[in-house]
Amino acid sequence: MNKNHRVPSNRTLGAVEVKSKFGAEFRRFSLDRFKPGRFDEFYRLLQHMHRIPNVDLLVGYADVHGDLLPINNDDNYRKAISVADPVLRLFLQRKEEADYSAFGLDSLTRPKKTVLAAMLLRPDANRKKPPVIISLPRDFRPVSSIIDVDILPETHRRVRLYKHGQEKPLGFYIRDGSSVRVTPQGLEKVPGIFISRMVPGGLAEGTGLLAVNDEVLEVNGIEVQAKSLDQVTDMMIANSHNLIVTVKPANQRNNIVRSGGGGAASRSSGHSSDSGTSFYGYSSPGTAVATTPAHIIQNFHPEELESDEDDEDLVVEVDGEAVPIPRASSASCTIPFIPRYVPHLDLRTTNEALASRNNAGSLGTLSTADRSLEGRSLEEDGTVITL
């Protein structure tokens, strides 16, 4: 970590002014810049100051760029003290209701107050263009990754899209086309399948790994050659919960060695053909958050990808108990004709229409439960990172 990143103007001062906010309450106190102590002492101090001794807290601070960064160990605690300029502004949250999405870094191009404002205003998760946000490292979950870089030709890219049951559409279209192949008989024009359109805001666009006019070569390890457009469409949809597409990108320039800028990415794999992960856009040097985007899966075998995610069929038994199918993760539902089930989550699904006919029973209720399930799994798993 680069401690000399920025020289505070008032570093001669021995004291660091601390302004701590928890809920609607502020506390002000000061710390010795040169003897900050350890993180757990600081943590207890905060609990004491706010008189919340038994509350688990999540501590964050605003750095000079206006990014909200976490304080959860001695290192980042010391960093936070050292960069305080001169006020160290702390934001405390209850751990159980922590809004991880508020954490993140922002580049200097963005107005400084965006993130803070976002946090203070309890940002709406559904906003159209969420700021680039980042969660705590342990909460990272990939939305996409490039796999098998070591076994694929450099001109190809195998992209895995993780849908995780979220509402966001996969968001791309495919079309028929023709491509030129080198065969023993020379160059030959063969029919192929191409990406024809990306849906703005869709999962595919968000990854930045697929682009219009990329040629689709495989779907989940199965070659699409000699398959019709409809067949490939059906294959992709059938695999949509865990889609792995091998493409030949139309733009081949990104295939070559990526240097410098993608520091975090190139660190994770020294391989020259690595064209980055979903995090490759990460370019702020010297940030306090250590990201280890180790989602490059080597030696991909189609059978390993036999995900059970689609096994989460919902089964409703007559006694009213919500019975998930074994092997299913957290599927739960109620029977439709006993209106006992109340979605216990703050769902923003449009269930008004459905709620009115819960008594009628039928698919309506089922889909209510269904959506609530999806909603909850989203919360449980934390915020999904989209870059």
Add this chain to the structure above:
Amino acid sequence: MKRFRRHGQESHRDRIKQELYGFNKTVEHGFPHQPSALVFSPSLQLLAIGTRSGAIKLYGAPGVEFMGLHDENAAVTQVHFLPQQVDLVTLLDDNSLHMWTLRAHQGVSELLEIGRFTLTGPPGAPPSVTRVTAVLTHSSGDLLFLGTEGGHVFVVEVPGFRELEESNISLENVTNSLPEDYGGRRSLEHVESLQENPVNPRQVLIGYGRGIMVIWDLERQSAIKHIPATQQLESVWWTEDGDHVLSSHSDGSYCRWMVAGEGTQSEQEKSEVPYGHFPCKAISKIIQLPTEQGPPFLFLSGGMPRASYGDRHCISVIHSKTHVALDFTSRIIDFFVIRDGPDYTGDPSALVVLVEEELVVIDLQTEGWPVIQTPYLVPLHCSAITCSHHVSAIPLKLWEKVLSAGALQNTHYSKKPWPITGGQNLSPDAPQRDLLLTGHEDGTVRFWDASGVCLYPMYKLSTAGVFLTDAEPNDNMNQCTEGEWPPFRKVGCFDPYSDDPRLGVQKIHLCKYSGYLTVAGTAGQILVLELNDEAAEQTVEATVADLLQGQEGFRWKGHTRLEVKEEPVMFPPGFQPFALVQCQPPAVVTALTLHSDWKLVTFGTSHGFGLYDYQQKSNVLVRCTLNPSDQLAMEGPLSRVKSIKKSLRQSFRRIRRSRVSLRKHHVNNAAKVQEANARLEAELAEMELAPVQRKIAARSSDDSFTGLVRMLYFADTFLSDSSHHTPSLWAGTNGGSVFAYQLRLPPVERRAEDPVTAHPAKEIQLMHRAPVVGIVVLDGLGSPLPEPLEVAHDLARSADMQGCHQLLVISEEQFKVFTLPKVSAKMKLKLTAIDGSRVRRVGVAWFGSSRSEDYGESGLTVLTNQGDLHVVSLPGVKLQVQYPCIRREDVSGIASCVFTKHGQGFYLISPSEFERFSLSARCVVEPRSLVEVPSQTPSTTLPRAQPDGPSVEHRNSTRDTDDVAVLQEIQKSLEGYQPTFLENNVKSALAGGKVLTNGD
């Protein structure tokens, strides 16, 4: 070593697979789509039909069938048998000639193409010079005369197709031989007809389009007589005694000419316009046949008064004072007459007419000329087929009842046996009695005997009588009134016009043990019928099933419910309806199942499903499956979009039909129109496909028609706990939901009083949300549960109730096995994720081993949207075999597929034809028949045959001689004919190797 052993195990399984499965397309049932040519061989007693798609089909005695397909995708315009041989020549629309033969191989004849030929003209000549318009197969059996559009006649030696240039009869030669005043400067036009003198094979009549006919002497190479007809020529017939020639013309007239005399010009004896006074349409074909005593039979096709009856398709039969204009419902392709007697030269016995949509055979020897029911070439599509249902192994009792009910309907048919008797049917007797039921647009259900090669009509059930429809039953405008002229008589059963599309039959389920039948239709009507030997007059009680269950925001924009007749209706013996359920909204019924043991019927539409107790005639359960966000299902009938397309297509067809038949060479024209039509349809189809990009998005619960019920299933299984099995009802929807209900049936003695109840037990939502197309419960041994009453009739092993039952749910994308009673996923087979195909049709079948009588396996027969057939093992759900079967573009073929319980299946290859296929190595129904070369000269009294011996000899000896020598040889053989049986026998013995001995 391990690898070797494993390999051995695999090959063991492979061997079992080979013994169990084998794919064959075995036979085409029904009527060929778009027939374009017809011919009959009296000596072989075989009928041949060519189609516009280039197929050629031969039929003889019932069960004797052959089929061939030209490589060229061109219409067959003419077919001709070589006299006294098993060879035939076809002329295609692309002007190519093809030689086919029936070759015996291992005791069974096969139809093989053995040669092809295209006439080549002199360099620089226009294509019309060699465009063949008329073909004559000379009675010598080895000469073909080809008349062309340019007016020339080319002579070709067969079977090798060698042009005999010196024998050609050029237009110039003919013109020069005509007197000045007839030849004139005008062209004679194309060769319309070529006829051989029945008593003198040296004489050939050439009829030109302009009307003039010339009798040409092959030996002298000159015209010996000409017939100065002035009207455009349509057809020529040379009477059997060789004395007269009949010609028919485009103005609706026909003429009789005396040709026996010595003079060079024939006298016109008679000229008549049979439907005269006003302008008439052309008489396209004329035949006159003598009878032993009394006047001859005259057959005329067409000739109707243009203004008043120009749209009729008629053949007039005139015999003495009897004159009938047989009025067909579709265009006449061709006709021929079968004659009695050992040499088929006696009295006319039957008139065989090929019209565009059916084959009609008229018995000419029974009073009133009744129709003979055809044992094959049945018009399956006399009303469009809307669904089909196959029932294997029908008990004899039911079979006989259906047969006797059918016999009562067929009293108007002739009692005469089928007159076409060629070939020997060598297929073994069908191992069991199978029924194929087809539902039709007009509300009828037809029962077909599908046990063997011939799909034979057994019985026809009409459901329209229960309802009030617009059509009056007896407004038949073709009722023959006294003194009407022309004397029309309606024949044929092709009638594609439905009175009320709501009557259309969509689903059929027959219980073969109890004889209970349920039929469901387009307007949400479900009829339950039982078999009764007596006619009965009864009222059918209707029960309404409100599938919406108070769902709000619903607007039904579709058709209304059918109105039920309130007064008692007389039902003839056979299946008689006794209960009726009408769904509200009256959407098309999409799933239907009957359980005759429990006396329950379950039905589903796009809105929900219901359970009906047909003993107490009451609804047991109604369940709405509608998704409120599904606007399409809320609004109207499924087929709204399709019907526009369909009506468009029909209007095209109508235009095409009306245009056709104006000219004689309709095949050409029709083909052109059809081509344009096909192009248009292709364009339409392309438009429908646009945009050619596909969205990749996971299915959501909001998709259209998620509530449509696709599958309904009854099972006696462990639904709630593993110690008690109970009756249950399972329903699967388009949105991947499965609903299970536990049924409580009162004890048998209280069955009529106590209500049947249904309690919801389980719901499964498949996460991949693909439509559920099949639900099967497997017993403790992994076998599918037997059908109701099957065990009671000792025809199946009772289900194993000791072990754990399993539930197999087949969606369009996956095969998934769940445990019961606690539903948990056990294993699955993903189809779509692996190869991108989706399940369209699935059936449970028993595959017997072809090697050992007692070994067999259950399996699922699967047809995908790619047109591939798969067999999936049970209970392990592993893919066993895969065969490509139907083109993936053939959507209606794929949709029409129906599987049998023994690994066979049927699908429509055209609106009128079922292709039968077999996936089983043991159970194969295919035609096996033998046709032998006729071993006799046709007649000793009519010396038209010429010895084949010299010809054979010549062929063997003149390999290197030039054409002149060949010609001389032929002429020599033509001159000195001396019929000898011996030589003919020698020839037939040589027939097999004949092809190769052609001097070339």
